[in-house]
Amino acid sequence: MKHQHPRTKLQKSSRRHCPMRLSHRAAHVWSLGFLWMLGLGIWNFDFASHAAAKNILLIIADDYGVDSSGLYNSTANGATLPPTPNIQSLVTNGVVFRNAYANPVCSPTRSCILTGQHGFRTGIGDIVDNGISLTTAAFTLPKAMTNGATGHAMAQFGKWHLASGPNTPRTVGGWTNFAGNLVGAIANYTNWSKTVNGTTTLGNTNYATTDLVNDAVSWINARGTNSWFVWAAFNAPHSPFHNPPAALCPSYPVNTLTSNRRKFEAMTEAMDTEIGRLLASVDRANTHIIFIGDNGTPGNIIAPPYTISRGKDTLYEGGIHVPLIISSPDVVNPNRTNDTPVNAVDLFTTILELAGTSATAAVPSSVKIDSQSLVPVMQSTNTITRRAYSEVFGTNVAADVGGRALRDSRYKLIRFNNGVDEFYDLQSDPYEVTNLFSKMTTEQRAYYDSLQFQLNRYSTNTGVFITSSTWTNNQFSCTLTQSEGYALWRCNDVTAGFWSQVLNMLATTNGSVVTLKDVSPPPGRSFYSVVK
Template sequence: PGGTYAYFVTIAADGTPVFPYAMGREYYGTPAGGNVNSITEPVTLLFEGGAEKGSSIDAIQTGNDEITLTWKAVEGGSYQLETSPSLRGGSWKTTLSSVNPEQDKLVVDDKTVALSRNFYRVKKAAVAPYDDSGFVDNNIFTTTYTFRFPANLPLPENINSLTVGAQEVSLANISSYDRSTGIVTLCFNSTTLPDGDHQAVINSTHISENFFSIGGQKNILLLIIDDWGIDASPFDNPTGIALPKLPNMDALVRRGLRFTRCHSQPLCSPTRATILTGRHPFEHTVGNPSNSSILPTSELTLPEIFTAQNSRFGMAAYGKWHLGGTANAPSVRGGWPEFAGIRRGGVTNYTLWDKLENGTTTEDVTSYTTTDQVNEGTDFIVSQGTNPWFLWMAFNAPHTPFHSPPSNLAPVGGYSTSGSSNSDQYIRALEALDTEIGRLLTVVDLNRTNVIVIGDNGTPGQVVQAPFGNGHAKGDLYQGGIHVPLFAVGPDIRITGTTDKLVHCVDLFSTILDLGGIDGNAATAGFSTHSQSLLPIFHGTDTASRCVIAEKFGDNNGNGRALISDVYPDYKLIIFGDKDDISDTPIFELYNLPSDANEQTNLLLSPLSNEAQSAYDHLLAKDLALGGGYSDSPAGSFDTIYIELPNRTGPTSPPNNLSVNPTAIIIDGQSASFVAREDSSGTAQRYWVKCSLTPGTGGPFTSATVTFPNNPNTGGARSFNSTQIIANP
């Protein structure tokens, strides 16, 4: 600001840009010669000044009732001369209406001077168009667009071909080129491209991850289905005992891409907050659906970003809010310009409920909730006309209370169940929901709309079915609580069928921003989001390393964190503990999911294989790097440590003879001294070891290994990983 900026380009004698084009911080070539302090050869001045250059008086000459004034001006500008007899209340009048400077000098003669004193000023009225010959041909460069490629692009001098769609693009039209990040900005003629999405391709092998779209922005429709785990999905669990008929969603699945390894949070409120913010529960603080779990106003949400970016998308949310706050919370906390639905987690009666609409509550609404929500959605879509829109449909069906939905919402051939059991009613509620989703889709142009469907958490425990059960359902960190259906269909979903990519509901945040054409990194600067866009998966170009994080806290039941990483995709670590209680001792469980879908065998109760140990170490490191306090042992300096061992019998169990002492105790890499075979109450115990560390060694402690002499009968090794560590200050 206030300075002079020079930008240099390289051109041929005829003015055509040549390599390396823009000369900035990077120079491709070998510089030669020394410093240049003056120009000795003849110089032709083509232009001086700039459009924002101010006007200042340069010279004044008078004589014979004539005055000649010279101002410094902008070459190519057009000025008007104004005069006034006084600066105090005098009126300015235009003496000359159009004066053009010679290069950067504006000279005017006033031969009408009749007063002994006069005041003059000039105003710049216009600037002529710049001569851009040799640089920009408006018939060629109609569009400038930034493409994102995988990193490590070829050197500019090694580019042999460059296309956008089927159009050849001259190398001279590269506006910026960053090999390391893969960010390339091109100028090209978009008028010759047909409607659709077009990738940029370099040397036939380097293909952009994003597309240049013609024909307007695509709509975004997000459908969130309450309490729907994969066990209740006919697409994910085709051999299930009791499954609903979902013909409308089935049509979407057949047309789109289904994810076989999608995960959510274990409860509905944390999932909604996670999608809205792109952050994990320990960051957005919504850990459960209680009254104290309220989405903070300090969180940055999807609709707030769309609004801040001056997006053209119309936006609305209908259905279930369930993120706390007052009646205007969907607007104040969520950023939604339009909301209608239910404020809390569910209704007591699907046909007698209180409806919240933009801060106003209407009591005792008698329309079926799912039908009412779809009515709102269809009205909104129709009202948008040809404008792009983003619609968040968060259904509360098939959440409890279990009920029999209206008969007119049955699929063709009738409901698949007629009984009164919880399972029968749950299935019918899903089938009625599918019917209403079909009605919503009648006003949706699937050629112009990207549709994403996801379950918000696992199936309720009352109706959960194989492969889950035995308490592993909604509300749990086990797979029955977090493994949910996810599928997507639309013009930006270019891969169809199924994918086993490991994804999480948090990834919908950046996915929706990408679908809306918003730079998520720039829009969320200052916020530590953990969302990885699904767009590369939609396009078949994904190479990202992905990790699932599920959390629950503040519920006094099953609090903790679960982690799955695609580095060791078969393994899952669960850390049960209260992240906010410094006296709490975490409990660790490790499972092999392909062989133990319902997580019944904690691998940490037996010696780990090399692979399992590596997976455990990797996932524990992920947890520690993420933070949040789940794996922290009680704070403080510790003298005495109690280690619980796997509770099992047989030749590979801890010695039954309590006089057999360990030969080695290692706690987080530190050697501890054996004290006794007893628990923290002082009771002699086969499965507990009391030991000591140097006072002040501190914590937290995450793992321990206790080794006893080999079994005297079999010679087998007896080394055990801890299942619990209790540290006493």
């Protein structure tokens, strides 16, 4: 089934529409949003009331996937890995998210961090060069922090790549200070166009990685004791692959840089060296530090065991599984890992809470936020039941490449825009060698159906109105006011979340009204949901 932009959101039926209980069987139509809360659990920890106004530093590495990080990959897999002691130093006071995900390309990931919304809401499913740019209508993180009166000075340094125009980091992004480059990839790390608060100057010869840190350190030092939020978006280690200044990558003498992979590693070490200088400029006892990669490593330089066809630009693990570390004086039991599936979009509400506010307080109620705070993971060593979603779409994205992916604690469903599904057991098959779609066990089929059902949550659909639901002659039916392609799903325990589609559903249409009927429900209790 082909779904580039699924449209599903259900409204809970009113009490008078709930079917009666017969023979110990109950049938209900539940809100998908409500079910989602049941699946995730509700966290009531009020981080804002427990935290002083600490500084926040977000570091984004470009085209840096888990394959190239010593925290996630190993030389035992045949990989060569650049030394990153400064990035890895964050672990001492932090938590490493083992199952962190982004989108296959950079603009959608940066957009979801900045807005707290997935691309199906913003329209950004590909790099902005190939599609829709972020607009002034977006309610961004700086706007939310201002609305929430957190008191932080705010600045972005480095790569923007969310809209064209020299002043868009401020007018669209909401940044009061911006210094960096506007495009997705600079042509030359020592000869590039730099934009500072709306003014672009050609021919900047400062090494781009160093230039970012120079600007960030200078700005941070000027804040004195005032709290601040810095978004530091490195171009590195994105192409063009080159020989960095030798002093920044001592592990890679210039005569050894004979391949793009070696140059990529040298650029990564150079970035890490400069991150060390950036970290030295901040009070780490009073600063929340977040490090993340924006998407996977390009396939032509990806490290084994990942393969060339399953890197950046794809929905496979090599394209969307990224490093994520949160280092903070408020991490409970630091120097640990956590297996909760999370997405880059979750940084939006996380940063708001770390700043002393919340999405509820700082974001207009009319703005739908997809982000789920990672503060509970900082505060607890438990793995939380969540799902991680990724997507890529656009007019320039081929149907057999574009699509959506959703994973839970073990399984992953990829639904391509050409109608093809792939299904993987990431616990036993972390590199997606075996597609289980055509040979699932009964247990695997239950998880596949569950992920299919939950995938419908990721949609801008305004909802289906259920006018009535009945239980008659041992059959459940419900009547809708739309006659579009809705399906009936069923489960016997909403807390477990194992939904399956009613394949023998009978649909009858009368004008704009459609009735869906489960003609042979199973014994025992059943719950129903209508999904498009």
